[in-house]
Amino acid sequence: MIQFKQVSKVYNDEVQALRGINLHVKEGEMAILIGPSGCGKTTLLRLVNQLETMTSGEIILHKENIKQIDKIKVRRQIGYVIQSNGLFPNMTIEKNVMIVPDLLGWDREKQKKRFHYLMELIGMNPDEYRRRYPHELSGGQQQRIGVARALAADPPIMLMDEPFGALDPIIRLRLQEEFLQIQREVRKTVLFVSHDMDEAVKMGDKIVLMRNGEMMQADTPAKILLHPKNHFVEEFVGEDRILKSLKLYTLRDLVKEVNLCSITDINDKPSINLDASLHHVFSMLLHQGYQQLAVVEQDKLLGMVDISVIEQFIRLEQQKLL
């Protein structure tokens, strides 16, 4: 759990980097900090592991005020992933991953086991990469190692500063998926800085939108997209915010709320699985020029979906979130 209470930061007595931030990130929750550059998102993240010092306010990690714990000790309990160049090029992959456990004095056997577990978790062969060096790996692999290293000592909290920002789009998407998988298994409390709204919508349990050191809105992705609090948020999330929100729901969510159209002649209509995202359904409806798609679950036909059904559902969600 991470709690910010009235956190402010002033640089050189004049530049106000953060103004009275109040934020509560629950245990096992992933909060995405997002906003235009210079909004203070990275500064906020770096306050947690005390790479920056705050001017006023409090940060509480699991009931402990960070000012009262030793700086070095706090950092070793927090996983830290940065954009690039974070790996130590002079050390082998194993040494890199095991750096914090090594500092904490884990014995060799325990380290070896942990290394194995972590490498399997990130989908890389432990024995193949153990003795390799960072520069022998691709950018995506390096970043996977960065994630494994942050998880090494099983810290309750992870700080990720645009971890996938330097990767090309295809690799970035893949690593996002992989990290979501990992997060489902390890359930860390994560603060994640991003500048990409799609990434935020996809990854976040909560999105924290910032501007000029102030928090504009901190809500679930659905709420941010369907009910932006002010003009700035609305503009930042983009004109296609309703379209983006379709990524948050599947047909399964839809059938709980609204009725599908009755079954008509389905011979010429493609079928779609109940677990498909509404975004996918919607683009199929537009792209292929069908009026309707047949919704199926394990070969059982449930009904038909068309654009008006989706529209009805989104209206309903919008009202529900008010």
Place this chain on the structure above:
Amino acid sequence: MSWNKRIAIIVKLFFSIIVIVFFYWAITNNMLSHITNEATEFLALLKQHITIIFISGGLAVLIAVPLGILVTRPMFKKVDWLIVNMANLGQTIPSLAVLALAMGILGIGIKAAIVALFIYSLLPILQNTIAGLESVNKQTIDAAEGMGLTSLQILWKIELPHAAYSIMAGIRTALVINVGTAALAYLIGGGGLGVWIFTGIQMFDHTYLISGAVPVTVLAIAMDYLLKGVQMMVDPKGLRLARKIQHMEE
């Protein structure tokens, strides 16, 4: 094969031939005869020469490396330039003048020679230490700090391995220059192989000159190769790979 490689091979071949011809001439004309005829004298001078180099060089390493580490720490960041400038100034004074100054203070003898060469070796080592430590990527340091390494651990596990290659290059430069400069120690009564070189010059006796100069040259080349080997050894494998890849991308 590229043109550069071809030219390099031609140049190497050319100089190898010159060296072989020179040695053939020197040996057939008994130019190196003093080395065998006066073996004890030669060994004594060689020992003096090596002593001057290693004591001055060793002291310079012991002072310049820690000094370089110290001035790159955050608390000394502001005086960094001052120290580098002072060392720079030391380097602008001709080696002969440094020797003369050392003699002025310490009198004639091997001690003055050692002190002069020590001062002269400080700068290349100091400069390379600072450059090496400052070349470490800031984000790498940031990551290390964020994960809870202490400053001492960062220095030991990250910064020094990164700087090792550069520091060793500085030591190599300093010691190789020292081999040549130590020949001037004769001028202030410091001994060394310079004794034969200057005797040869003063007496127009090429046999003395060459018997002194050739071993100095050989010593310098040997020192260069030896320290190059050490330089390769202290350079971590991962960094060597990183440089190679960077080189390829350029």
